[in-house]
Amino acid sequence: MxxxxxxxxxxxxxxxxxxxxxxxxxxxxxxxxxxxxxxxxxxxxxxxxxxxxxxxxxxxxxxxxxxxxxxxxxxxxxxxSPRLEYDNEDVILEKYPAKDDLKLMDQGQIQIRKDMISFASATPTPDLFPVEAFKVLLNEVLDRDKGEVFGYQESQGYFPLRESLTKYLKNYNIETKPENVQIISGAQQGIDVIAKALVEYNDRVIVESPTYTGAIGTFRSRGAQIISIPILEDGIDIKKLEESVRVNKPKLIYLMPNFQNPTGYSYSLEKKKKILEIAKKYNVLIVEDDYLSDLVFNKKENGTLKSLDKDGLVIYIKSFSKIFMPGLRLGFLVMPPRVYHKILRAKHTSDISTSGLNQRVFDLYLRRDIWRDHIHHMEKIYKIRFEVMCKSISKYFSESGLEYNIPNGGLNFWFKLPEGLNSDDIYDKAVKKNVLIIPGNIFFPIVNENSYFRLSIAAVYPEQIEEGIRILANIIKGYNKEHIRDSYTPLL
Amino acid sequence: MxxxxxxxxxxxxxxxxxxxxxxxxxxxxxxxxxxxxxxxxxxxxxxxxxxxxxxxxxxxxxxxxxxxxxxxxxxxxxxxSPRLEYDNEDVILEKYPAKDDLKLMDQGQIQIRKDMISFASATPTPDLFPVEAFKVLLNEVLDRDKGEVFGYQESQGYFPLRESLTKYLKNYNIETKPENVQIISGAQQGIDVIAKALVEYNDRVIVESPTYTGAIGTFRSRGAQIISIPILEDGIDIKKLEESVRVNKPKLIYLMPNFQNPTGYSYSLEKKKKILEIAKKYNVLIVEDDYLSDLVFNKKENGTLKSLDKDGLVIYIKSFSKIFMPGLRLGFLVMPPRVYHKILRAKHTSDISTSGLNQRVFDLYLRRDIWRDHIHHMEKIYKIRFEVMCKSISKYFSESGLEYNIPNGGLNFWFKLPEGLNSDDIYDKAVKKNVLIIPGNIFFPIVNENSYFRLSIAAVYPEQIEEGIRILANIIKGYNKEHIRDSYTPLL
Missing domain, CATH: 1.10.10.10 (Winged helix-like DNA-binding domain superfamily/Winged helix DNA-binding domain)
Structure with a gap:
């Protein structure tokens, strides 16, 4: 003070x-x-x-x-006032995250020092949330529904919300009915509920490699065997996928077909169609985690698998965390009828129902099209960041030896280091310069892969982006030189 | 119209x-x-x-x-406006619940026709919820914290709430620290998170028989073997418990030591102490689901196992659903340090974090002691229902041949039918007279036990209670006669 x-x-x-x-x-x-x-x-x-x-x-x-x-x-x-004693050695609040906490950070769970440039967090900063609009609707809901808001809530979700979601999905060419929508407390719970409903001990689950760490955690927790198939710039390696499905007979295939996390890659339409063919041929369910397909910057190429799914093979997960409000804990599933009962039971065993207040407020958001305005608002903000990011990358990274691909949208950029460089080392050096990145190895469930890192533009302001990229470029170039000098030393 | x-x-x-x-x-x-x-x-x-x-x-x-x-x-x-077509045969909304839905109803998940006398629902009616007070605090929180409310939330829970819970627990003789408190989205999630953290495929879990159906569902979903030990009027059968712990080496013992669900029984202090001795001797963790110990009507006998736990063997689950607001989805765990990391990881895999808004509002509830007023208010309301229930039972059931025990508090009453009577039949006859009960068999995980039923006073108004009990008494007496006449017929 x-x-x-x-x-x-x-x-x-x-x-x-x-x-x-x-x-x-x-x-x-x-x-x-x-x-x-x-x-x-x-x-x-x-x-x-x-x-x-x-x-x-x-x-x-x-x-x-x-x-x-x-x-x-x-x-x-x-x-x-005197505080309670904190002598529990287990819990230490750190100024910046330990590497073990990076998984949490990826999901916005680690609070980061404000002077850091964080390309690590994939969650928007709180200043972007539409609090005032939310407050108005919230009061309206409380006046309208009173005690009902806090009483009995259907496990499947508040019916009017499921109805307005059905209408909202039409904008994304997904035809469904309120009966096939299950409200969930965020995408992570969606994965958890699906795993509970469909994955038994020792079942096999196919995932992309690299993939979202929270999904790996959930499938592992069910005792599943995880099989990972490499993802290429136009989507998962289809040949390897089909072979693996044939041999392993997986219970589920878990995919992020648009702006995949962590790579930012999007599947080509051909691959999307081919995957549905494979699913049909081998009668296997696909879980499509559509965490961000709304944020398109370069071209309109973000059709979902679900919109192409004519045979009821895709379970679609959508949350409102990334571009709405992570703290709201709200999302939904679109389910094929054949899994409806199992999913409902699993949701019920998980937390009985999702907060009724948040459901009712979000219903009004959708009904009044405030949601659409908010998406456009976020798009504008992120488009600026996206463009600054692209320019900075081209300015500073072009001679760094990094390999990368500029995504068409979303918030993630994925980089491959030149041979011999290690992402953990880059992380350590960057932290010392107040820049946070996520080393790629946390996204590989099986192999230890140290040559990638991910940068997200969710929580960096435009003015920080260029500075951060410049610092990273210097680290990589310096490291490169140092490393090359080191490796030549014995020869001198 | x-x-x-x-x-x-x-x-x-x-x-x-x-x-x-x-x-x-x-x-x-x-x-x-x-x-x-x-x-x-x-x-x-x-x-x-x-x-x-x-x-x-x-x-x-x-x-x-x-x-x-x-x-x-x-x-x-x-x-x-034209509605979407609902041709999905899977989903039928019923006027009153099918017997298969009774488990859901037990958790307040089935909406019941308003003219029914429902002894089935264990969730309070919405008119009892303190909506106005909640609204004031909610607006205060939004003005105070703005976007933070919807941004990053710690997986373990909002720190000030964990702090105020620590103070609140002192009233119940539980000494803990914010570091050992984990916020959960209701008690059901508490059980789920604990099971995820500690129960692997084929592990054994000991439960009371009868017990809460939601717990059975969760342990089953983890692939656990469930072992049930009978509960007596003064608590679980200790001899059988110790023998079973010795032989089966369970991962967990799941208990409700106060006003057990469904029986309403409370453990004697001796049994509570003995159970902690057993847990220590065999180094097994106890899960104490304290869903209702605050509601005491007859005498102060509601110490928790946790308050007696000196060795860090009890994981304590508390939710605010029963006497606060089920739709809020809020509760907490008090954890021994040795399970802290596992629990935190399991919570994170489940839904990342609990709604930040609800946590912050509830924190103010506790800090300002509004919570205490609300508990007293609910106590008064339920004491009236409890007394009407006791009087009605003594007036109408005394010659019914039913066996029962008047609990010291809580909301549940448990009845054993005279020999030869079947609770499913009683259920069917009662429904026709607009009275809902819960047949006991759903609470027995293993055996098919048809001679019990449970009545809850959570969602019945005092004026309905006497009428409902009168109707049930007539059904049982009539059934009794009918049944006795039938069985004597051959002898005539």
Missing amino acids: EKFNKNTLDKRKPQHLYVQLFNLIRDIIIRGELKDHYKLPPIRSLAGRLEVNNSTVVNAYRLLEKEGYVYKKIGSGTFV | EKFNKNTLDKRKPQHLYVQLFNLIRDIIIRGELKDHYKLPPIRSLAGRLEVNNSTVVNAYRLLEKEGYVYKKIGSGTFV
């Missing part, structure tokens, strides 16, 4: 100054930076330093007291 | 008349009671019948149109 000055609070923000101050001090207390019983500065002196009215500080302190963060002693001041 | 009249809308309600009317018509449309393109009554005629201003009907119709339930044709009126 010693560093507080007239620029600490932002007078142009719509948020009240006392609320801003409350948040600041609360965060400092939560982070443990103030000792128990630490005396907060006197009201006048703090108000003076911040150049605000005394009442701003008075109100902030009052709120802190109300919330239990501080206590007052009449006549002597305001003090930080 | 033909039946609408001046009493259809309630002018004393705080809800706007046009919103009431909108809700009414919307529900009729959702239930499918109006055909596609059905013409709604003209504005003046409907306003006249309802004895309200024309503008009320105009506004209701406008809202219906905005929401897509109806469409307008200029000059000819307002019509019901």
Whole structure:
């Protein structure tokens, strides 16, 4: 708090100054930076330093007291409330993530120091979320439905929401019915519920290599054998896929046909059709994780497998995390009728139902087409980042020896290092320069593959992108030289 | 809509008349009671019948149109929007639940006709939920935290909530730390996450017999072998438990030591201590599902196993569904440090994190002690129902031949039928008289046991209770006579 000055609070923000101050001090207390019983500065002196009215500080302190963060002693001041003891060595909050936590970071689960340039997080920054619009609808829902919002919720999901999703899906050429829609608490739960419903111990599941780490975790947890098939720039290796399906008779094939995570690759229409043929021929179900097909920047090439699925072979997973609000925990499945009962039972065993409030608010979002506006808004923001990213890559990476492919949309870029370079080392060097990347090995379920890394533009601002790419290019070039010098040394 | 009249809308309600009317018509449309393109009554005629201003009907119709339930044709009126076709035979909405759906009903998942007396549902009715208080806090949270509410959420749960839960638990003599609290999306997810973390294919799990059906479903889904030990009026059969632990070396013992579901039985303090000794001796973890220990009516005998657990052997599950809001999907675990990492990973694989909004609002509930007021409020309401239930049982059941035990608290009453009577038959006869019960067999994971049934007072109003019990008593007495007459016939 010693560093507080007239620029600490932002007078142009719509948020009240006392609320801003409350948040600041609360965060400092939560982070443990103030000792128990630490005396907060006197009201006048703090108000003076911040150049605000005394009442701003008075109100902030009052709120802190109300919330239990501080206590007052009449006549002597305001003090930080003693915290509970934290002697559990198991849990350490780190300033930046340990490499083991990268999987969590990929899913937005690690909070990152604000001065870092994070190409690691695949989750949008909170400033992009449409909070005010949400608030209006939320109050409307509470006034309309009252206690019903918190009472009984159908396991399959709030019927009107399933209905409005059905309409929304028509925009993406998916014809379905509310009866075939299952509401889920985010895409990860979608994978989990499908695995519970359909994958038994020792069953085989085919995935792309590399693929989404959360899916691997879930299939592993079911005791499944995971078989991975390489993905190429136009989609999974079809020959290897068919051979593997024939030999291994998998229960499921888990795919991300558009802007695949981590590669950003999209399947060609031919491959999409061929995959459905294979699924039909061998009677195997496909799980299509459509986590981001809405974000197209270069050309309209983002048809889903589900929109081509005439035989009821595709289970379609869609969440609203990436471009809406990750904290909402909301998504849905479109199911072929033959798996309906199993999926419903699995959802029920998982968490009975998804939060009724969030479902009802999101229903209004769709019915009133606010959703469409929001997508367009996000598209604009991300298109700027995408273009800055493309320019920076071409400016700094063209002589780096990196191999890469510019995707048509989505948020991920995938790079192959020149031979001899190791993504873990690049990670270590980048962290020291305040740049976060994700080394590729976490996306390979089976082999240890150290020559790739992923950059995501979800949580970097345009002005950070060029700087970050420049730093990475220098690391790679420097490393390259160093490495080449090192390897030549014995010969001198 | 033909039946609408001046009493259809309630002018004393705080809800706007046009919103009431909108809700009414919307529900009729959702239930499918109006055909596609059905013409709604003209504005003046409907306003006249309802004895309200024309503008009320105009506004209701406008809202219906905005929401897509109806469409307008200029000059000819307002019509019901065509619905999607529902030709999927798999899904039939029933007026009352099929017996197969009783497990769902137990968890509040089946909506029941309003004129039924439902002793089946174990979930409170929506009119008991503190919606207004919730709304105030919800808006406060959104103003305070803005986008953060919907952004990154820690998998383990919102730290301030884990902190306030730690304080709250002190009231129940449970000493823990925020680091050992894991937020979950309801108790069912708690069981699921624990099973994922600790139960592998073919592992053994010990449960009480009878027990909660949702737990059986989860353990089965993990491929576990389920071993059930009878529960007696003072708790599980300790001898059989110890013998089974010794022989079977289970991974977990799943127990509800207070107001067990479905029996309502509570463990004696001696048994609680003995169970902890057994757990220590054989180094086996106990899962304590404390779904309702807060609701005590007769005497203070509701200590948890967790409060006695000195060796870190108990994983404690608590949800806020039963006495707070089932639709909120919120609960928590208290974990021994040794399972912390596994649990966190399992939670992450399940749904990444629990809704951030609900967590933040609930944190304020606890910090401001609104929670305590709400518990007291619910206690009062349920105490009345509990007492009416006890009186009705003693008035009508005393000569029925039923065996039962009046619990000290909770919401469940458990009855054993006289020999020769079958709970499925009683269920069928009761449904015909508009009374719903749950036949006991769904609570027995292994044997087919037809001589028990459960009555819950969660969703019955006091005035319904006596009537419902009277009807059941008549059915049982009549059945008894019929049955005895039948079985004597050959002798005459």
